[in-house]
Amino acid sequence: MEATTLQGVDFSQLDAVLDRRKGEKGSLIPILQETQEAYGYLPKAVLARIAAQLGIPFSQVYGVATFYSQFYLTRRGRNVIKVCDGTACHVGGAPRNMSTIEKDLGVQPGGTTEDYQFTYEVVYCLGACALGPVAVVNGNVKGRCSPERIHQLVDELRKK
16 A cells, blocks of 8 residues: 555555554454554544545444544543542542643643643543542553642643
């Protein structure tokens, strides 16, 4: 496959994924996973190219990408902060932590800062209730978070 650029997307990374998976049955999800790892999310143009190369309808590719919560159709921040607001975390102070993040980053849950440095999400159970309130920062669980600790974590990430 020839690497091309369309709608501002360089398809060379996608083409490498498609070449590796060529002829594999049931490879749509692994292709989407590898592609998202390469791009950080799944742009619409990439989904269309996957559909065309696999010879399946765009609606099928889009349907899979939107069904699973692991896939993202919009660009995300370099740093992802998830705050648990499940019962134990909520009672332990998660709403104060959420307010701190919203104030520090200037975004609401599900939002990404304009500079794409942060994406902020609220989840409703991380399975770490004994450590609550909990946040996950770039995949690392941070337990017993206070607003002060949350503010400190944001500041540390800004300096990187």
